Each structure stands twice: as structure tokens, then as C-alpha cells.
Amino acid sequence: MIALTERTLSGWGGYQPLSCSVAEPSSRGQLRRILDSQVEHPHVLARGLGRSYGDSAVCRGGTVLLQGNADRILSFDRATGLVRCEAGVTLADLIQVCLPRGWFLPTTPGTKFVTVGGAIAADVHGKNHHVDGTFGRWIRRLTLLLADGSERVCGPDQDGDLFWATVGGMGLTGYIVEAEIQMRPCTTAYFRVDYRRHRNLDATLAAMEETDSDYRYSVGWIDCLARGRHLGRSVLMLGNDARAEDLSAQQADHPFTVAPKNRKSVPIYFPNMALNRLSVSLFNEVYFAAHPDRSSIVDFDTYFYPLDSIHHWNRIYGRRGFVQYQALFPPGTAEKGLRAVLETLGRFGLASFLAVIKRSGPANPAPLSYLYPGYTLALDIPNVGERMLEMVRQLDKILLHEGGRLYLAKDSLMSEDTFRAMYPRRDEFLAVKRRVDPGNRFVSEQARRVGLIVTS
Amino acid sequence: MNRTYIILGAASGIAKAVSRSLASRGHDLILAGRSQEELNLLAKDLETRHQVQARILVFDASCRAEVTGLLEASTRLNDAQLVDGVILAYGVMFPQPETEANLDLLALTLEVNLVSSVLVLQAFANAFVTRGRGVIVGISSVAGDRGRGSNYHYGCSKAGLSAFLDGLRHRLHDKGVHVCTVKPGFVATPMTDGLVNPNSPLCARPDQVARDILRAIDRKTGRIYTLWVWRWIMMIIRSVPEFLFLRTKL
Structure with a gap:
């Protein structure tokens, strides 16, 4: 007997919640029984901590499988940095186990509260993409449960097609049971960070182009409300791993220990209009003023998370939620595309607190992986209804015109046509899916929306 | 000081959290339970996260011979040393309409939650008394505090367990053996999946229960409710006069 509960689920953006049947398998045996019963569970979808922003981890009429009990770390070799764990293990868990022994995540998104399974499915990236690529690059082996209930092991050198379709495959090839991850050696838990302000978009892009090779980590915060000659003004946060000699005496005593942060919580949803042009531009002014050019030693929690x-x-955006929009432009059109995006944002005046710019490095072999060389800008857009939708339509048009691309892990609204235009390797992915899941047992609302399903 | 605890029903949600807390303090563990596969995964997890020794012992609580063999088997596994403490964390709970209709399921509930639990804890208690030291933690339930129409089959098995633990503590309080009764209210675990609302303020996460249990071990507390608010809830439920209680739907 596997208990199913109805739960209202959404992505992290809280946009358009949906009632879903949810099960949390208590054991491998129970998980296998669910996948073996095609009739009772015609559609299934794994969900980690629900940090993807849109509808990638919700499924109408299917069984959403939670990972709460699949959180076991199975081995860690401190000599080689290879860790093997279940898909429900979080990046926070990996840090806790590996960092004190001198190993850090090979790359990390802006939150450590994601599961390994989710990080693989979304092929997440971080501030070091231009150097170290995506999370998928550091996966050595995956154990999957396929739609027919069989178990399959794959890796870059073993059924590479299935492996690379699963990396960035949004959970649509099979259920990730275990993964082997290559961690990266480190000598401290700290980073040497240079903060650099730039007065507009040209200066920002030029600086990233020029200095990225000097830094392993590079990311910028952009003021989306600055207009005219300040359009695209930014604070770049450029980092490298700190060495033991960079630390203060106190830090150097325990180079891998960082005092836990005092954690705050947003206890309630803010009123829908708490974030408006005024409050956000105020925030942005303060933020910009608070970050003069300087260098400092920062612990991993402060720097990455x-x-x-x-x-x-996410509750500050109110009950109606928000959508996240991440736009990627190739180098040739980046300046033009980003300018058009920022101008559109300014015209609509839809406040975005967090706009993050990043220069991306080479793509990997995964057909649905997001990044290729270029510039990416990620922003939150509060859900104000039709005006938000109209703005997103205009942004989509800019992206399509400039050869840009949206990120599935962030997307809530992309149409099937847009997706096809942005992901030319879609058919390669679907060829693998046809082989391992011809009946679309693994499906999400997003997959239905953008057409990531096998058609006969 | 480094101890060895045996966790009975080690794959349960509460047991996993308790095992991790004990391991984080450097204690070695013997994980006893039904599924070898799950126990192996848990043992690897504890060894990887906390560098302790975690050994496994497969047994079925509905099989009398395997239950009565647990003490000896655990001592054998622990290099012929009697373990320092035992934590009983297994139990079954079926929807009451099923146990009403199917007496075999009712018998299984009593056999697992009450008979086997009492037998195994009595065996460990005897050995602990002989040695003059030991910790016994029994995870009972608030459901045992007063029989309620909706859940009295599970409730009576846990009431029996609670009474046993009360008596055991009474007898052993000056024998160096600490007996602790743990009464969880709602806990979000696989056993209660679909039955409790994990977002309710009355519902504990397994790691909260584990924290309370470790504190009880440290302070040698006899009886704990977890979350603490259940002590007061159950005090009220116990004190409602019968003629009123009969009119409630609980």
C-alpha cells in the first residue's frame, strides 16, 4: 500500500499552483513497486525540493514522487573526491560531509537547498560556468529507474546518449536513483572576492569579457530600473578560492568551519503590491551605494547562498507569485539583446529585485542543457496578470530575434513553438526518450506545454 | 564516550533521524530491521556522514524466534559486547477499518507493537540489570493515552507498551538502567504518510523528535511527549469525562 495524498504544488515562483497526487516512497522497494505498477501510476514525475521556478516538477493526473527518504550518502572517497549518493541528497548535505574533508561542490547554483537529482535534471550552473561548466559535467555515473521499471546505469562512457539526455532532461527520461559526483578539492571554505561597480551595460560587458579569465567565479547584479545612460549599471562580484594564507588568524584556525548563519524567515506572503517601482528602486539605490569597489574574504555561505x-x-512577491525569466544571448547579439530586454523592463516598470548577469562558457553534449557561450540575464517578474504576460511575450520576441534562449528550470510560460526554435537539439532528446519512455510515463506540466513528449 | 546503540526498526522515519543524531556524536550503531537493502543503504549513509561503525541485523518483528534471538545476535555483532543502549522504533499502523474487518491484521498489530516489543525489551533489560548499566528507549504513542474510537487498535497496542515501560522504569530506577518512554504525537514519517498534515503546527519533523529523544537520554528523563505540546493536549483528552468523551468524534 502506497499512500497518495493530494497536495497543492507549484514551482518556487508560486505561479499557478496545481493540485497533484503525491507519494513519498519510504524505501527502494516501494519505489520499485510504484514504477512497476503502470496501471495504478500511468504517469510519474520525481520532485526534489521544488526549487525550479515554474511547472517542471508538477504533474496533473500523475504521481509526483518526493525524495525525502532518498537522502542517503553512500560513499565518499576523500582521496579522490568521488561521492556516491541518492538523488534526494541536497547540496547542503554534500557540503556538510565533504567540505570539512577538503572538497567542495564542483559548481553550485545560488541555493544549496536543491537535491542532487534536481541539479542533474536541470543541469544547473553557477558563477564558475565559464571555467567549470555545469553540474552535469561532474557526474560520473547515474543509476536510473526507467519507465518499464528496469534499472539502468549510465555515464559519459556508458550509454552516453541516455546519460546526456538525462543531464538537463528535466526528469523526463527516468527516475534518478543514485549519482556519482566528482567534487573539487579546496583548501579553505572561503573566497577572495572583488566587488566592482560599473556604470552601464557597455562597461559591464566589457569588464566581464576582460576580467573573467582572472576569476574562477564571476557574476553581476544588475539594476533593472536604471535607465538612460545608467542602463545596465551593475556590481560585479568576482571571486577566486581563498588560500590558507589569505585568511585571518581566527579563520585559519578552522579553515573549513563557517559559523552557521542567523537564519531569518519570511513568515507570511507579502501583500501583492509590496514590491513596486518605488520600493525596488529604493532597494537598488541602497544596494548599489552599499557596494563600493573593494576586496574581501568571504565564506562560501555568504558568497554563494x-x-x-x-x-x-519567494513570499515577498505575494500570493500571486512571480515568474523567473532567464535569457541567454550569444556573444554576437548579447549587447543588443540585453539592451532591448532592459529597455523593455524599464518601459513596463515591473519591479525585479534580483537581476543577475553572468558570462557563460562552452556548452556540453547534453541536448537540452541550457548554456552555450554568451551572456545570461536572470530576473524575477512579479505576477501582475496580463501586463506581465504581455511583457514576457515581448521579451520572448527579442530572444527569438537575437538567437537567444530560455532556461527550462526557470520557465513558466514558454510556448511550444518558442521552445522548438530555441532548442534545435530537441529531436535528439526525443529520440532517446522514445527509446526509454515511448509512452511518456515521465511527464510534467512543462513537458506538455513545450512539447517534450513523444508523439507516435 | 563512544557507545553502541541498537536501533530496532532502523528504517523508520524517526529511527533514521535518531541514528543520525547518535552517529553525529560518534556512537556506533547496530541497525536492525526487515529490509536488508534499506539497512545497508542507511549503514553506508551513517558511515559516510559520521565515520562511525554501523552494522546491520535483519529481523522480522512478527516472527517470535527472530525477536527472542535479537539480544544474542546483537551481542555477537558487537564483538561479544552487550550493547550500551536499545532504541525500539518499530511499529505498524493500519487504518482502523481494516483491522476491524480483518482480525489477522489486528493480531499482527498486537504482535508487532506489543508482544514482540515487550519480549525484546525485557530481554535487554535483564541483561542490562546484570551489568548494572544500560539505556532503553521505547517509542510508544500518544494514541496509547486514551482509547479513541477511530484508532483504538493501534492505541491499545501502544497503551500496553507504555504500561510495560512505566513498570520497567519503576523496577529499574535504582539499578542503573534508564528507561525512557517516548510519546510522539503527529510525526511526518512514511508510516503516517497521507494521515497527518505535515504543515500542521502539531506535526513534528523526525529530526525534532530525534532531538527530544537525545535530550531525554542525556538528562535521563523518564517520559517525554514530542512535540511537548502533546503533553497538554493528552492531559485534556484524558480528563474529559466519559459521558462527554462519548459524544466526541476522535
């Missing part, structure tokens, strides 16, 4: 210290930060 500033928002993790505020629980439920």
Missing part, C-alpha cells in the same frame, strides 16, 4: 539565509524569500 545569500538568499538561503532568508527562508521562504
Whole structure:
């Protein structure tokens, strides 16, 4: 007997919640029984911590499988940095186990509260993409349960097609049971960070182009409300791993220990209009002023996960939620495309607190992986209804015109046509899916919306 | 000081959290339960996360011979040393309409939650008394505090367990053996999946229950409710006069 509960689920953006049947398998045996019963569970979908922003981890008429009990770390070799774990293990868990022994995540998104399974399915990236690529690049082996209930092991050198379709495959090839991840050696838990302000978009892009090779980590915050000659003004946060000699005496005593942060929580949903042009531009002014050019030694929590210290930060966007929009432009059109995006944002005046710019490095072999060389801009757009939809339509048009691309892990609204135009390797992915899941047992609302399903 | 605890029903949600807490303090563990596969995964997890020794012992609580053999088997596994403490965390709960209709299921509930639990804890208690030291933690339930129409089959098995633990503590309080009764209210675990609302303020996460249990071990507390608010809820439920209680739907 597997208990199913009805639960209202959404992505992290809280946009358009949906009632779903949810099961949390208590054991491998129970998981296998669910996948073996095609009739009772015609559609299934794994869901980690629900940090993808849109509808990638919800499924109408299917069974959403939670990972709460699949959180076991099975081995860690401190000599080689190879860790093997279940898909429900979080990046926070990996840090806790590996960092004290001198190994850090090979790459990490802006939150450590994601599961390994989710990180693989979304092929997440971080501030070091231009150097280290995506999370998928560091996966050595995956154990999958396929739609027919069989178990399959794959890796870059073993059924590579299935492996690379699963990396970035949004959970649509099979259920990730276990993964082997190559961690990266480190000598401290700290980073040397240079903060650099730039007065407009040209200066920002030029600086990233020029200095990225000097830094392993590079990311910028962009003021989306600055207009005219300040359009695209930014604070770049450029980092490298700190060495033991960079630390203060106190830090050097325990180079891998960082005092836990005082965590705050947003206890309630803010009123829908709490974030408006005024409050956000005020925030942006303060933020910009608070970051003069300087260098400092910063612990990993502060550098990588500033928002993790505020629980439920997504609630500041109110009950109607928000959508996240991440736009990627190739180098040739980046300047033009980003300018058009920022101008559109300014015209609509839809406040976005967090707009993050990043220069991306080479793509990997995964057909649905997001990044290729270029510039990517990620922003939150509060859900104000039709005006938000109209703005997103205009942004989509800019992206399509400039050869840009949206990120599935962030997307809530992309149409099938847009997706096809942005992901020319879609058919390669579907060829693998046809082989392992011809009946579309693994399906999400997003997959239905953008047409990531096998048609006969 | 490094101890060895045996966790009975180690794959349960509460047991996993308790095992991790004990391991994080450097204690070695013997994980006893039904599924070898799950126990192996858990043992690897504890060894990887906390560098302790975690050994496994497969048994079925509905099989009398395997239950009565647990003490000896655990001592054998622990290099012929009697373990330092035992934590009983297994139990079954079927929807009451099923146990009403199917007496075999009712018998299984009593056999697992009450008979086997009492037998195994008595065996460990005897050995602990002889040695003059030991910790016994029994995870009972608030459901045992007063029989309620909707859940009295599970409730009576846990009431029996609670009474046993009360008596055992009474007898052993000056024998160096600490006996602790743990009464969880709602806990979000696989056993209660679909039955409790994990977002309710009355519902504990397994790691909260584990924290309370470790504190009880440290302080040698006799009886704990977890979350603490259940002590007061159950005090009220116990004190409602029968003629009123009969009119409630609980």
C-alpha cells in the first residue's frame, strides 16, 4: 500500500499552483513497486525540493514522487573526491560531509537547498560556468529507474546518449536513483572576492569579457530600473578560492568551519503590491551605494547562498507569485539583446529585485542543457496578470530575434513553438526518450506545454 | 564516550533521524530491521556522514524466534559486547477499518507493537540489570493515552507498551538502567504518510523528535511527549469525562 495524498504544488515562483497526487516512497522497494505498477501510476514525475521556478516538477493526473527518504550518502572517497549518493541528497548535505574533508561542490547554483537529482535534471550552473561548466559535467555515473521499471546505469562512457539526455532532461527520461559526483578539492571554505561597480551595460560587458579569465567565479547584479545612460549599471562580484594564507588568524584556525548563519524567515506572503517601482528602486539605490569597489574574504555561505539565509524569500512577491525569466544571448547579439530586454523592463516598470548577469562558457553534449557561450540575464517578474504576460511575450520576441534562449528550470510560460526554435537539439532528446519512455510515463506540466513528449 | 546503540526498526522515519543524531556524536550503531537493502543503504549513509561503525541485523518483528534471538545476535555483532543502549522504533499502523474487518491484521498489530516489543525489551533489560548499566528507549504513542474510537487498535497496542515501560522504569530506577518512554504525537514519517498534515503546527519533523529523544537520554528523563505540546493536549483528552468523551468524534 502506497499512500497518495493530494497536495497543492507549484514551482518556487508560486505561479499557478496545481493540485497533484503525491507519494513519498519510504524505501527502494516501494519505489520499485510504484514504477512497476503502470496501471495504478500511468504517469510519474520525481520532485526534489521544488526549487525550479515554474511547472517542471508538477504533474496533473500523475504521481509526483518526493525524495525525502532518498537522502542517503553512500560513499565518499576523500582521496579522490568521488561521492556516491541518492538523488534526494541536497547540496547542503554534500557540503556538510565533504567540505570539512577538503572538497567542495564542483559548481553550485545560488541555493544549496536543491537535491542532487534536481541539479542533474536541470543541469544547473553557477558563477564558475565559464571555467567549470555545469553540474552535469561532474557526474560520473547515474543509476536510473526507467519507465518499464528496469534499472539502468549510465555515464559519459556508458550509454552516453541516455546519460546526456538525462543531464538537463528535466526528469523526463527516468527516475534518478543514485549519482556519482566528482567534487573539487579546496583548501579553505572561503573566497577572495572583488566587488566592482560599473556604470552601464557597455562597461559591464566589457569588464566581464576582460576580467573573467582572472576569476574562477564571476557574476553581476544588475539594476533593472536604471535607465538612460545608467542602463545596465551593475556590481560585479568576482571571486577566486581563498588560500590558507589569505585568511585571518581566527579563520585559519578552522579553515573549513563557517559559523552557521542567523537564519531569518519570511513568515507570511507579502501583500501583492509590496514590491513596486518605488520600493525596488529604493532597494537598488541602497544596494548599489552599499557596494563600493573593494576586496574581501568571504565564506562560501555568504558568497554563494545569500538568499538561503532568508527562508521562504519567494513570499515577498505575494500570493500571486512571480515568474523567473532567464535569457541567454550569444556573444554576437548579447549587447543588443540585453539592451532591448532592459529597455523593455524599464518601459513596463515591473519591479525585479534580483537581476543577475553572468558570462557563460562552452556548452556540453547534453541536448537540452541550457548554456552555450554568451551572456545570461536572470530576473524575477512579479505576477501582475496580463501586463506581465504581455511583457514576457515581448521579451520572448527579442530572444527569438537575437538567437537567444530560455532556461527550462526557470520557465513558466514558454510556448511550444518558442521552445522548438530555441532548442534545435530537441529531436535528439526525443529520440532517446522514445527509446526509454515511448509512452511518456515521465511527464510534467512543462513537458506538455513545450512539447517534450513523444508523439507516435 | 563512544557507545553502541541498537536501533530496532532502523528504517523508520524517526529511527533514521535518531541514528543520525547518535552517529553525529560518534556512537556506533547496530541497525536492525526487515529490509536488508534499506539497512545497508542507511549503514553506508551513517558511515559516510559520521565515520562511525554501523552494522546491520535483519529481523522480522512478527516472527517470535527472530525477536527472542535479537539480544544474542546483537551481542555477537558487537564483538561479544552487550550493547550500551536499545532504541525500539518499530511499529505498524493500519487504518482502523481494516483491522476491524480483518482480525489477522489486528493480531499482527498486537504482535508487532506489543508482544514482540515487550519480549525484546525485557530481554535487554535483564541483561542490562546484570551489568548494572544500560539505556532503553521505547517509542510508544500518544494514541496509547486514551482509547479513541477511530484508532483504538493501534492505541491499545501502544497503551500496553507504555504500561510495560512505566513498570520497567519503576523496577529499574535504582539499578542503573534508564528507561525512557517516548510519546510522539503527529510525526511526518512514511508510516503516517497521507494521515497527518505535515504543515500542521502539531506535526513534528523526525529530526525534532530525534532531538527530544537525545535530550531525554542525556538528562535521563523518564517520559517525554514530542512535540511537548502533546503533553497538554493528552492531559485534556484524558480528563474529559466519559459521558462527554462519548459524544466526541476522535
